[in-house]
Amino acid sequence: MKRIRKAVIPAAGFGTRFLPETKAMPKEMLPIVDKPTIQYIVEEIRASGIEQILIISGHAKRAIEDHFDSSPELEEHLYESGKMDLLKEVRKVASVKIHYTRQQYMRGLGDAILCAKEFMDGEPFGVILGDDVVYNGTGEPALKQLMDQYEKTGGTVIGCQIVPKEQVSSYGIVDGEATADPNLVRVRDMVEKPAVEEAPSQFAALGRYVITPDVFEVLEQTKPGKGGEIQLTDALRVMAHHQKVFAYNFTGKRYDTGNKLGYLKATVEFALRREDLGPAFKDYLKGLVAQMDK
Secondary structure, three states: OOOOOEEEEEOOOOOHHHOOHHHOOOHHHOEEOOEEHHHHHHHHHHHOOOOEEEEEEOOOOHHHHHHOOOOHHHHHHHHHOOOHHHHHHHHHHHOOOEEEEEOOOOOOHHHHHHOOHHHHOOOOEEEEOOOEEEEOOOOOOHHHHHHHHHHHHOOEEEEEEEOOHHHHHHOEEEEEEEOOOOOEEEEEEEEEOOOHHHOOOOEEEEEEEEEOOHHHHHHHHOOOOHHHOOOHHHHHHHHHHHOOEEEEEOOOEEEEOOOHHHHHHHHHHHHHHOOOOHHHHHHHHHHHHHHHHO
8 A cells, every 4th residue: 555645735716705815816825824824734734744745726826836935035135134033934935845737727626636647646645725724733733644544444535524513514524334433434425515404424524635546537537517617526426436435533623714704713813822922912802802892
């Protein structure tokens, strides 16, 4: 069984929920405090032991490439100004080796993953969506948790969390068979945004995967669905009918920064965790709430 050495970040979407900000700025570059969203994702991938990263980009995404590139003039300025901590941080960002390819047309997540076929070269790989951030503190990164399950099972692993029953209609829900591990189920099927009374479980797929290379052949045969898009979920359903596909309830606080409320929650909570910002920011928020309650 091949180990996971590569990961892909799909980041080609238009980010329409954040217009007009995302007209020229990728949504993945929106900052959570002082780091762009996609940097948190790259850091999770590297903390999981993966060094080879492919970003699937698209129109108006050049800022992502610039962010992870070197910046000699900025580095020289920081050095001459004696700002060595900032210089170290900037060089750390630029030290990450990232590959890029373009999704020429916005034809769904499945099509974006298909763009990674040549890069993966027959190997299993990790996937994290470009706007999906998970906080784990000093615990094991969410992607690494899925990689551990892949090593135990040898099958594709879908990252999930158990959501409240009243929220199942907002997610792709797993219909699965229990295993000896209560956090791991073998996938029988997946239902996209079911009615509450029709949901087969509360296992919701949440933006992280470890996928075997068989997915590429399935995606190539997957017909476009609604809106002309090829969906990864459809390919995973086909795979589940013919081979081992699992869903794992990973630990961590997950933020969907692709919607405005999720993004605001991430910004506030990450700021509160900072030693340099947290105490003062907490006092400010307390005062603001008290003022607004008057």
